[in-house]
Amino acid sequence: MASPATAALLRHEIEARIPAAFSFCTRHDQGSIPTGIASIDDAVQGIPLHALTEICGSNLASSGKTSLLMSLLARATQQENFCALIDGQDAFDPASAEASGVTLSRLLWVRCGKTKQKLKPLEQAFKVADMLVQSAGFGLIVIDLSDFPERLVRRVPHTSWFRFSRVVERQPTALVFLEREPHAASCAGLVLSVKSRPAVVKGALFTQCGMEVEILRTLERKPPQAFRPLFSLRSQWA
């Protein structure tokens, strides 16, 4: 075993050649895009740039994940970002987005699986995401995979998620996946799971929906499991 003096000498010699060899790589505050929902923004300070985010929720029950996404898109476009939505199964509703405040002229909408192509819709979505992430300039890129069967998304190799997280790390872009279950594991900088609470009906109209968010993973610290931000969504006609 080397003596402390030898270790110090070696360290000195290595640092002379490679100054950052023994220093820690600190993550600077790299900015975020607010979701527009105060309780979530207070808890996670918005959706982080330079990172991969997963927003999960059921596709059978109304979980609120799409509404959360619309609110995020509205804030991102309001901040003069150009956004891209890769719509895996063509489920995006422009009227809802406009009602949520999304500036549609700042949104690129890619509708996968609408024509007969060599690639299947899920493969198309990932390929297009790759192109957009590489092209740079988009503040927010959303890939909506929530309508794909879970067994298909689970088959996506972990290396794909890892590649996305590494590419987006160098760009001022928030990469958001909308899914039923989280899949990116440690590659994700933020994982939110959204669940619904009973809807409020006044007379013959739905007026409000309550939602609950569970923070499964964040960049900086272990998420407080007990803290689950609540928020409500108004209906467009309320």
Add this chain to the structure above:
Amino acid sequence: MFACLYLPDFPVQATLRCEPEQRRELLIRSGIVILEGSASNNRVISLNDPARQLGIELGMTKLQAQSCGSVLVRQRNLQSEEAAQGALLDCARMFSPRVESTAPGMVILDVNGTEKLFGPLQRLASRILQQSREFGFCMNVAIAADPDSASCAARSWEGVTIIPQGREAQFLARLPVEVLSPGPEILDTLEAWGIRNLGALAELPSVPLVERLGQDGLRLQKLARAETSRTLVPAELNDEFLENFEFEDPVESLDSLSFILNRLLQQLCTRLLVRALATNELRVRLDFEVHQLQTEAEKEVYERVWKLPLPVSDAKVLLRLTCLELEGCSFFAPIKRLTVQATPVKPRALQGGLFAPATPQAEQLEITLARIRGVVGREDENRMPCVGSPRTVDSHRPGSFAVHAFSSEYALVGMCTERPAVALRKFRPALETKVDFREKPQSVMLGKRSLTVLAASGPWSTSGQWWNHSAAWAHEEWDVALKTSDGAGLYRIYFDRMRTQWFIAGMFD
């Protein structure tokens, strides 16, 4: 002072101009002849120096030319010559706004007062030569005090010739009489008199010359003495940016096509840049070598117009866009001619904000969008684009929308709502379903499961386009809360009165 730009063997240069650079260099070194006329009466109308060295002369037939040695034989292409003349004018306009299109392959420009911009005449001439190489030309440049002297000098001496003011006659004296292009009768007479150069012609007494040769003789003598003075006839600006290329052997692969396409686009973009223009519409036309059309789908010509959302003047961007589009096409016959036309527009002028977020680079974005279209397709079965910027339309029809071209140019920023609204996830196409309906929906079939309706809100009746039977619609919408395994799901269902069928339009999520 006037500068004359002259392209020797103009038809040859016009033909070679669109060849890729390396191939052009090779062809210039080998003999090339241009023929004109019907198949039975093809005659050489232009040739280059290597072809002359082989003994080929103007007026020879194709067979005679080929028997002299190995030469490349091309048919005359008037469209190429027209495009080359346009390019020559554009090249000249970089140095002076007053340009005359004197003859095919020759332009004269007024360079008075350009010293402050381009320096002394020698430097100006060098810059003209340098610029001409970018256009694919090999030209002679002559500068003189009058246009005709400059024209004579450019046709006679290679490279740059600058004739000092007042010494024109002295400079031109050595030139042969043929340089003035006299008529055959006058040339014979002068030959008989022993007048072989301009110096000798200039020294002849004027009155006896007019008595014997008429006014033509006097005109020639004035040219020889450099005593002519005329004003330039400025050429009109031509807004047609068109380049074409006829393949010697028709090509079948995109790789072969892209070499020439690249060259044509470079030529177009150079011309556009010289005029401080860009293009937002590119038209590509491919002429096929077709002997007989087999099916109705087959056509002799493929034509495609690309409308770009922003003006572009970068040949690389245009090439990538065009190639990405052509990759998806299959052609049934080899291509014999390629034509590219650009619609000129003013280039975009955009001031970026210092503190605004980064935006996608416009040219790069166009290439990315073209690649994305290659992956997801261009349009769906309703001819709605698969890639673009979504828009709502002024219609009461549920689910109607439009997709516009996406651009990263300045776009207005909307206002956010204070409280987020419930968004609808659409099912496209709407899912057919069965509904147990007793005054209001009691249960709804979702897939193979029947889900109980916890609450229902409706009916909301909408209808429209009743005047058009095929497009008419009449819906009775219900918003229902269904009991699912994951909790309550809010769905929008509707009864289509025209088709008497229930559908699920989407889910509030």
